[in-house]
Amino acid sequence: MRDKKAIVIGGTSGIGAAVAGALAARGADVIRGSRSAGLDVTDTSVLRDWIAAQGPSII
Secondary structure, eight states: OOEEEEEEEETSSHHHHHHHHHHEEEEEEEEOOGGGGGGTSSSSHHHHHHHHTTTTOOO
């Protein structure tokens, strides 16, 4: 997964953290988002802005 980017919502604990860790272990550049970090995925404008803030190579 080298040179690949992955966005993991819920990636700071539990199953999401395990998925993010597995992707990172395989070489992916992992970006983690979570409610505890202030990401409200039920609000599409917040989610869209958060993804855009990760940089142009994400989209």
